[in-house]
Amino acid sequence: MHRRDQRRVDRQHGKHGLISSDRVQAAMKRVDRAHYVRNPHEAYEDSPQRIGHGATISAPHMHAHAVEYLLPFLRPGSRVLDVGSGSGYLCGVLHYLVTDLDSGVTGTVVGIEHIPELVEWSEGNLRRDGLGAALDSGNIKMIAGDGRQGLAEAGPYHAIHVGAAAPTMPQALVDQLARPGRMFIPVGEDTQAIIQVDKDLDGNVTQKELFDVMYVPLTDQAKQRTMGP
Numbered sequence: 001m002h003r004r005d006q007r008r009v010d011r012q013h014g015k016h017g018l019i020s021s022d023r024v025q026a027a028m029k030r031v032d033r034a035h036y037v038r039n040p041h042e043a044y045e046d047s048p049q050r051i052g053h054g055a056t057i058s059a060p061h062m063h064a065h066a067v068e069y070l071l072p073f074l075r076p077g078s079r080v081l082d083v084g085s086g087s088g089y090l091c092g093v094l095h096y097l098v099t100d101l102d103s104g105v106t107g108t109v110v111g112i113e114h115i116p117e118l119v120e121w122s123e124g125n126l127r128r129d130g131l132g133a134a135l136d137s138g139n140i141k142m143i144a145g146d147g148r149q150g151l152a153e154a155g156p157y158h159a160i161h162v163g164a165a166a167p168t169m170p171q172a173l174v175d176q177l178a179r180p181g182r183m184f185i186p187v188g189e190d191t192q193a194i195i196q197v198d199k200d201l202d203g204n205v206t207q208k209e210l211f212d213v214m215y216v217p218l219t220d221q222a223k224q225r226t227m228g229p
């Protein structure tokens with residue numbers, strides 16, 4: 001990222017006051033958003049952008065915010081699931097948060113996305129951004145499938161991020177949370193709110209509503225394909 005653009009991103013983040021942790025900032029700086037958007041001129045704008053197939057890459061401040069909530073569960077060696085992985089951007093950021101290159105401890109990030117064209121594109125994006133080795137070793141896995149079902153065989157997950165709004169809480173994802181584990185998920189249709197779902201060491205599940213949002217729906221592939229660009 002150019003220094004001027006980086007400053008712009010830093011300023012935007014400061015304006016929203018959302019990045020409070022150095023770890024999140026450091027991980028986000030290692031991922032160049034220019035590789036994950038359709039129009040590189042807009043790469044460093046702090047706004048969501050369309051990535052085709054009815055999908056949108058979230059604004060950087062929104063990604064930062066989500067990661068911040070999950071941060072206590074993002075440690076070297078953690079397993080993370082990103083549902084509706086779209087561009088792959090967040091999988092790149094999460095990878096750096098669960099991997100400690102100095103000690104060689106690597107975590108696993110699984111991205112699941114139901115539009116196969118986006119899965120293929122996101123893999124290319126990650127490779128262009130220097131994450132080919134992480135894909136080849138399986139430290140990052142990009143899977144084509146219905147994220148509402150999660151991916152039980154790669155779980156349980158210490159952190160689950162959901163990047164599309166579920167009409168109701170998907171029980172399969174709650175089941176795939178580790179003990180302890182945390183999920184950040186937008187829930188709702190006309191009005192949506194982020195719900196933080198926590199599972200404790202004994203498997204007790206609690207939910208907390210964080211703030212209102214507007215995400216694309218977590219839906220059927222066929223339905224999404226009728227939703228325009």
Ligand code: SAH
Nearest residue numbers: 055056057058084086087114147163218219
């Ligand atoms: N964090 C991603 C967000 C992409 S938008 C990014 O910033 O790039 C939300 C994504 O959820 C879209 O790519 C959409 O195709 C995907 N999606 C919607 N319903 C889904 C489902 N049932 N299973 C998997 N992915 C889904």
